Amino acid sequence: MASSTTVVLAALFANAAIAVLKFVGYLLTGSPSMLSETYHSISDTGNQVFLLVGIRYSDKVASRGHPFGYGKAQFFYAFLVAVLLFGIAGWESAAHGYEAIVHPHPVAPGDVELLGRTFPAVYVNYAALLGAIGFESYALKKAYEGLSLQMDEHGWSTLREAFRKTSDVTTLTAFTEDSIAMGGAGLALLGVFLSRQTGNPIYDAVASFLIGLMLMGFALALAWENKRLLIGESLPRGEERDLKAIVARWDGVRHVDDFRTVYFGPEQLIVTADVSFDDGLNTGEIDERITAIERALVEREPQVQKVYIEPER
Structure with a gap:
C-alpha cells in the first residue's frame, strides 16, 4: 500500500x-x-x-x-x-x-x-x-x-x-x-x-x-x-537547528530571538521566527532580507510550506 x-x-x-x-x-x-x-x-x-x-x-x-x-x-x-x-x-x-x-x-x-x-x-x-x-x-x-x-x-x-x-x-x-x-x-x-x-x-x-x-x-x-x-510536533531537533542556522548567518541578522517549526500536514511545515536585524537597515532592506531568507529555507527543506518572520528591533 x-x-x-x-x-x-x-x-x-x-x-x-x-x-x-x-x-x-x-x-x-x-x-x-x-x-x-x-x-x-x-x-x-x-x-x-x-x-x-x-x-x-x-x-x-x-x-x-x-x-x-x-x-x-x-x-x-x-x-x-x-x-x-x-x-x-x-x-x-x-x-x-x-x-x-x-x-x-x-x-x-x-x-x-x-x-x-x-x-x-x-x-x-x-x-x-x-x-x-x-x-x-x-x-x-x-x-x-x-x-x-x-x-x-x-x-x-x-x-x-x-x-x-x-x-x-x-x-x-x-x-x-x-x-x-x-x-x-x-x-x-x-x-x-x-x-x-x-x-x-x-x-x-x-x-x-x-x-x-x-x-x-x-x-x-x-x-x-x-x-x-x-498535537503539533516540530521538525526533529537537528534539522530544525540547521534551518535556524541559515537565518542566524544571514547578512544583516543580528540575533534570532525565537525559532519554531510545526507540522500542519504530511511533509508540510510552518516556520516562524522572531529576528533582530541590524539597526542600520531600513524597512525596505529588511523586507528584502526576509524574502531571501524565506526562499533559502524552502530550498533547504522542501517540507517548508509557510514561513513567517517577525522583525525585531
Missing part, C-alpha cells in the same frame, strides 16, 4: 478478497487462527478506506475556517485506523484465541469439491494464507521503498528513527501494517499446519492469540506516533 489513490484502491480490493477467502476457510475448518486472520484482513480493508478518506479530505483547498488546509486529516484518519480497527480486531482475535486455548476443540477437517475432485478443506486455509503472504510481500516492498526514500532524503539511519520522525503517516501505516500482516499470516499458517499434522488444536489456538497481541501492539504504537503529529 502506498499513498497514491490507485495503489490504495488496489490494496483495498485485494484485502477484501483475502478476507472472504480466509473466512471461507474458517467456516470449513473452524480454525481459530483463520478467524483471527479474517479479523486482520477486514481491518486491513477498513484501513484502506480510512486512508482513502484521509487522502481525499487532506486535498481540500484551504478555507477561512482552515487557513492552513486540511493536511492533518491524514493524521486523524490514521489514528482512527489504529484505535478503531486494529485495536478492536486485535482484541477480538486475542479473546477468540484465549477461549480456544482454555476450551480447545478439534479443528473440523472438512472437505471441498473442486473440478470434480475432493480436497481437504484445510487446503483453502493454505491457499488463502499463502496468497496473503504473496500479496503482502509485494505491498511491504513498495512501502519499504517509500520509507527508504524518506530515510535517504532526511539522513535517517534506521527504520526505528524513521518511525519516530516521519510525518508521512500513510507510508508509516502501510509499512507497519504490511509487516504485521506478513507476521500474522505466517503465524496462522504455522498454527494451521502444526494442528493439521499433530491433530492437536492448541497450536492453532496459540497462533490466534499471538495474532491478536500483534495487532494490539501495532494499534498502540501507531496511535502513539500519530498522537505526536495530531
Whole structure:
C-alpha cells in the first residue's frame, strides 16, 4: 500500500478478497487462527478506506475556517485506523484465541469439491494464507521503498528513527501494517499446519492469540506516533537547528530571538521566527532580507510550506 489513490484502491480490493477467502476457510475448518486472520484482513480493508478518506479530505483547498488546509486529516484518519480497527480486531482475535486455548476443540477437517475432485478443506486455509503472504510481500516492498526514500532524503539511519520522525503517516501505516500482516499470516499458517499434522488444536489456538497481541501492539504504537503529529510536533531537533542556522548567518541578522517549526500536514511545515536585524537597515532592506531568507529555507527543506518572520528591533 502506498499513498497514491490507485495503489490504495488496489490494496483495498485485494484485502477484501483475502478476507472472504480466509473466512471461507474458517467456516470449513473452524480454525481459530483463520478467524483471527479474517479479523486482520477486514481491518486491513477498513484501513484502506480510512486512508482513502484521509487522502481525499487532506486535498481540500484551504478555507477561512482552515487557513492552513486540511493536511492533518491524514493524521486523524490514521489514528482512527489504529484505535478503531486494529485495536478492536486485535482484541477480538486475542479473546477468540484465549477461549480456544482454555476450551480447545478439534479443528473440523472438512472437505471441498473442486473440478470434480475432493480436497481437504484445510487446503483453502493454505491457499488463502499463502496468497496473503504473496500479496503482502509485494505491498511491504513498495512501502519499504517509500520509507527508504524518506530515510535517504532526511539522513535517517534506521527504520526505528524513521518511525519516530516521519510525518508521512500513510507510508508509516502501510509499512507497519504490511509487516504485521506478513507476521500474522505466517503465524496462522504455522498454527494451521502444526494442528493439521499433530491433530492437536492448541497450536492453532496459540497462533490466534499471538495474532491478536500483534495487532494490539501495532494499534498502540501507531496511535502513539500519530498522537505526536495530531498535537503539533516540530521538525526533529537537528534539522530544525540547521534551518535556524541559515537565518542566524544571514547578512544583516543580528540575533534570532525565537525559532519554531510545526507540522500542519504530511511533509508540510510552518516556520516562524522572531529576528533582530541590524539597526542600520531600513524597512525596505529588511523586507528584502526576509524574502531571501524565506526562499533559502524552502530550498533547504522542501517540507517548508509557510514561513513567517517577525522583525525585531
